[in-house]
Amino acid sequence: MGAPANGSARPGRPTVAIVGAGAAGSLTALHLARTAARRSSGLELVLIDPAERRARGVAFGTSEDQHLLNVPASGMSALPEDPGHFVAWRHREDPAQPAEPYVFAPRRQWGRYLDDTLEDALRNALGEVSVRHLRTEALGIRRTADGAAVRTASGEEIAADAVVVAPGLPEAGHAWAPDSLAASPFFVPDPWAPGALEVIRRDRVGPPDVLLVGTGLTMVDVAFSVTDPRNRSDRTVHATSRNGRLPQAHATQLQLAAIPDISDWGGTLEEIRAEVHRHVAEVLASAGDWRPALDGLRFRVQELWSRLGEADRVAFLARDAGTWGVHRHRMPPSSAARIATLRDQCRLQVGAATVVAAEPLPAGGLRVTLSDGSEREVGWVVNCTGPQTDVRRLDNPVLDDLLRGRGGAALATPATAGLGLRTREGRLIAADGSTDAPLWTLGAMRRGDLWESTAIPEIRAQAAALSRSVLDAVAPLPRRLADGRLVGGHHPVARPRDPLGLPLSTTTDAAAAYNAGLERVMRLQDGAEALLRRATELDPGFALAHAALAMLGHEAGADADVQASLTAARDAARERGDEREQSLVSVVDQRVQDVRRAGADALMRHIAAHPRDVLAVSAAVPTIAFSGVTDVQQEAWDLVEGLAPAYGDHWWYISLLAFTRQDQGRFEEAGLLAESALSCEPSSGHAVHAQTHVLYETGQHETGRVWLDHWVTESGRSASHAAHFSWHAALHELAIGDTEAVRRRYYSQLAAPAVTGVRALIDSASLLWRWRVTTTDWDGAIERGLPTAAGGAFAGEMSPPPVEPVLAAVDAGLLTRPETPFVALHAAIALAAAGDLPRLAGLARHCRSSSDAVVRGTVAAVCDALAAAVEGRWAEAAALLTDLLPALVRVGGSAAQREVIEETLLLCRVNAGDAPGALALLDQRLDRRPSPLDRRRLTSLAPRPPVGVPG
Numbered sequence: 001m002g003a004p005a006n007g008s009a010r011p012g013r014p015t016v017a018i019v020g021a022g023a024a025g026s027l028t029a030l031h032l033a034r035t036a037a038r039r040s041s042g043l044e045l046v047l048i049d050p051a052e053r054r055a056r057g058v059a060f061g062t063s064e065d066q067h068l069l070n071v072p073a074s075g076m077s078a079l080p081e082d083p084g085h086f087v088a089w090r091h092r093e094d095p096a097q098p099a100e101p102y103v104f105a106p107r108r109q110w111g112r113y114l115d116d117t118l119e120d121a122l123r124n125a126l127g128e129v130s131v132r133h134l135r136t137e138a139l140g141i142r143r144t145a146d147g148a149a150v151r152t153a154s155g156e157e158i159a160a161d162a163v164v165v166a167p168g169l170p171e172a173g174h175a176w177a178p179d180s181l182a183a184s185p186f187f188v189p190d191p192w193a194p195g196a197l198e199v200i201r202r203d204r205v206g207p208p209d210v211l212l213v214g215t216g217l218t219m220v221d222v223a224f225s226v227t228d229p230r231n232r233s234d235r236t237v238h239a240t241s242r243n244g245r246l247p248q249a250h251a252t253q254l255q256l257a258a259i260p261d262i263s264d265w266g267g268t269l270e271e272i273r274a275e276v277h278r279h280v281a282e283v284l285a286s287a288g289d290w291r292p293a294l295d296g297l298r299f300r301v302q303e304l305w306s307r308l309g310e311a312d313r314v315a316f317l318a319r320d321a322g323t324w325g326v327h328r329h330r331m332p333p334s335s336a337a338r339i340a341t342l343r344d345q346c347r348l349q350v351g352a353a354t355v356v357a358a359e360p361l362p363a364g365g366l367r368v369t370l371s372d373g374s375e376r377e378v379g380w381v382v383n384c385t386g387p388q389t390d391v392r393r394l395d396n397p398v399l400d401d402l403l404r405g406r407g408g409a410a411l412a413t414p415a416t417a418g419l420g421l422r423t424r425e426g427r428l429i430a431a432d433g434s435t436d437a438p439l440w441t442l443g444a445m446r447r448g449d450l451w452e453s454t455a456i457p458e459i460r461a462q463a464a465a466l467s468r469s470v471l472d473a474v475a476p477l478p479r480r481l482a483d484g485r486l487v488g489g490h491h492p493v494a495r496p497r498d499p500l501g502l503p504l505s506t507t508t509d510a511a512a513a514y515n516a517g518l519e520r521v522m523r524l525q526d527g528a529e530a531l532l533r534r535a536t537e538l539d540p541g542f543a544l545a546h547a548a549l550a551m552l553g554h555e556a557g558a559d560a561d562v563q564a565s566l567t568a569a570r571d572a573a574r575e576r577g578d579e580r581e582q583s584l585v586s587v588v589d590q591r592v593q594d595v596r597r598a599g600a601d602a603l604m605r606h607i608a609a610h611p612r613d614v615l616a617v618s619a620a621v622p623t624i625a626f627s628g629v630t631d632v633q634q635e636a637w638d639l640v641e642g643l644a645p646a647y648g649d650h651w652w653y654i655s656l657l658a659f660t661r662q663d664q665g666r667f668e669e670a671g672l673l674a675e676s677a678l679s680c681e682p683s684s685g686h687a688v689h690a691q692t693h694v695l696y697e698t699g700q701h702e703t704g705r706v707w708l709d710h711w712v713t714e715s716g717r718s719a720s721h722a723a724h725f726s727w728h729a730a731l732h733e734l735a736i737g738d739t740e741a742v743r744r745r746y747y748s749q750l751a752a753p754a755v756t757g758v759r760a761l762i763d764s765a766s767l768l769w770r771w772r773v774t775t776t777d778w779d780g781a782i783e784r785g786l787p788t789a790a791g792g793a794f795a796g797e798m799s800p801p802p803v804e805p806v807l808a809a810v811d812a813g814l815l816t817r818p819e820t821p822f823v824a825l826h827a828a829i830a831l832a833a834a835g836d837l838p839r840l841a842g843l844a845r846h847c848r849s850s851s852d853a854v855v856r857g858t859v860a861a862v863c864d865a866l867a868a869a870v871e872g873r874w875a876e877a878a879a880l881l882t883d884l885l886p887a888l889v890r891v892g893g894s895a896a897q898r899e900v901i902e903e904t905l906l907l908c909r910v911n912a913g914d915a916p917g918a919l920a921l922l923d924q925r926l927d928r929r930p931s932p933l934d935r936r937r938l939t940s941l942a943p944r945p946p947v948g949v950p951g
Helices: 023-039 085-093 107-124 196-202 217-227 269-287 291-298 301-307 310-319 321-328 333-344 397-404 443-450 456-474 508-523 528-538 543-556 562-576 579-592 596-609 614-620 633-642 651-663 667-680 685-697 701-713 722-736 739-750 757-774 804-808 812-816 821-834 837-848 853-870 874-891 895-911 915-928 932-940
Strands: 015-019 043-048 129-134 138-143 148-152 157-160 162-165 210-213 237-241 348-352 355-360 366-370 375-378 380-383 439-441 482-487 491-494
Touching: 015 023, 015 148, 015 157, 023 043, 023 107, 023 129, 023 443, 023 456, 043 157, 085 107, 107 129, 138 397, 148 162, 162 397, 162 456, 196 217, 196 380, 210 217, 210 375, 217 237, 217 333, 269 291, 269 310, 269 701, 291 301, 291 321, 301 443, 310 321, 333 348, 366 380, 439 443, 439 456, 443 456, 456 667, 508 528, 508 543, 508 614, 528 543, 543 562, 543 579, 543 614, 562 579, 579 596, 579 614, 596 614, 633 651, 651 667, 651 685, 667 685, 685 701, 685 722, 685 895, 701 722, 722 739, 722 757, 722 932, 739 757, 757 804, 757 812, 757 821, 757 895, 804 821, 812 821, 812 837, 821 837, 821 853, 821 874, 837 853, 853 874, 853 895, 874 895, 895 915, 915 932
Parallel strands: 015 043, 015 162, 043 129, 162 439, 210 237, 210 380, 237 348
Antiparallel strands: 138 148, 148 157, 355 366, 366 375, 482 491
């Protein structure tokens, strides 16, 4: 193990040196500290940076509050699993500030936040992790027998087990400046150098005007600084660049990213460019704004960049990068408004030209000649062209040392066009192509590999992943990977792992197929069973693959021979399964054999022992795919909350947590968590599901319909539960009152035989009943004389399609002998929609004979209430449903799914002549969630004779 030269490291505690203490370096230290604390690993961190304070750097070292973040506060959390962390910190710092996610905070404030968050992480590490900040410059890095060593300007050599190179954004480059300008004292080459802008403010002698070269985000900040009240009032700012384009502005309200499916976008720049244009045009047409399209591309851009060859990347930099930057890296709305005001007042003039020459003026300042032939007499010229891009030309001693090598092969190689260093998952690639040296990097140094790699959301994710990689190298956890098999009778075999790091008793090839299938389960995508089946073919003795097939067949209706898979799983687990694998097979066995309480208890014990077992947790938590182990909502919440230490910032866990938060009514937090998960895994169906509920429960119906429609037609094409997402979109359309859109959606996405089985029951049949009870025209129904259920079918232009084809696509057992309260509830709704009173009565009898108290009590009573509604006994139905509403949560499912019963109650009260009761129900719901449909109903409520309902 290496140790700092001053001997401060404790024996056995590895040392990680971080070159750079700005945002990238401090985020690295933060996540190393948090990961080490979770693992109970001791760690010494050494930040090497001459800056006085850590967590600032160029971006966050400004002293001016008018320099704002260009990412909303909700996107600036240092912790991926807590996207509201920065928002909450701001509110704690100043309780007068509302905890507003869509606010663009001062950049200097974020630097203090990051520093505070790092301090919190160190306190929580209980002394196991320490951080030293050496205020000196790093000059070079060499590899040693035990790790690496960093040579510093103070003469020290810091020995370390690993080194993270985190220099942040390079300094501004000014190679464009003619010699006559570069040599002038009235030229500011770096506006972020200490005191650089203060000199301009104090100048009262030379010409008042200032020329800013560059028209990007740096220009925006500098323009504010040199035009604020501390400056000369007669000052005009001239901004120029080759194209004269200003950054676009963020929308005034939060918009959800429209993430595209890029699976068929091709791999050449020409193909990808055409698909990007198509994507932007489609989102603009549907959402009325191009911004969601660009924000959605952000989640995919690194994958698209990885497809491009070197020549295409260089071509993109030459032709497309400027346009991307103008639209992708946007101004806050307040900054855009202020820039517009300055331009209206002629205090800011923007043009397209380059600097050709500069000559001094007698009284100070410069006469600058531009490429368009014009001249400007200005007191100062400020370089606002932004950071240099080519690491080979930065004159950074550490980077130069890494690229040139000392006494051996270079430890790093430049990436595309010098845009940083080549890496393999953040680890530096040496000149010989190896990644053996314990050297990592992140942020701006990975632009060549990733393109988008300089914003905090990207750096945060890289820092979290890097922390795990570094600690795996310098402080690995006990392996415990031997499965008992011996090679040649001597040595245990190290087994492959699943996506969460758990060992698998199988071959490498079978494990790869299994992992691909499990990842599809985690993302709620089709095709999992085919991959799992492939794993069993590659290794017939692979117990977990057989068990997973049995569980998917039993729980999610996948195409699998459940009993055969279960038998194979039992046999394989006995033959060579470890304790975890044998336990999971036993759990699946009990669930398939319908040993409900015992199976639930066994599953919970298994999760307590193996919390990172994704398949077990998937089966335990109620989601689209699985019913969960409990009908008690609080127990499900407690289960998810308790898994936090095991998963940390993993996107899959954050997705489940997002759904839990919306179930708790914490919609703002749920939305932030869903966005955080999607930023890591754009195909996370659980995150999309959570966001969908947030949009519905907060009344964002038009936004929800547009966003979800985009997802259904793009990434949702491979969703394993596409019908459920279509059902959600239809709810938005019903709330808006667009029944023709509901009709189109039903026939294209929800009608049998495209949707069958339990999904047809829960999504399609329930939609048809809700369609009927929510589209009754209370104002015109009496005049039209709508018949009651007993008198015939529902009439009028709003009438939904018949439910009988849906019932024909559902196994009869689901309708007559449902096994769970949730399915039983939807069976009752489907039979009511068909007006099938005999089978509804039979279902009620089945429910009353159930051993499940919820089925026996709550669902049986729902059957009675629905039968009364179908027969027109409105007052009786309303009384029953009123009593049932508080207990309905025990049936399971989401609030949006259970709402169909509330809708039925509303219609029953109207038909029973109980307008005040209906009005009270509507008022209560409108207080919770705006809805155009409910507002129309509210205005139409008046004492009238009862109207009919379909049978």
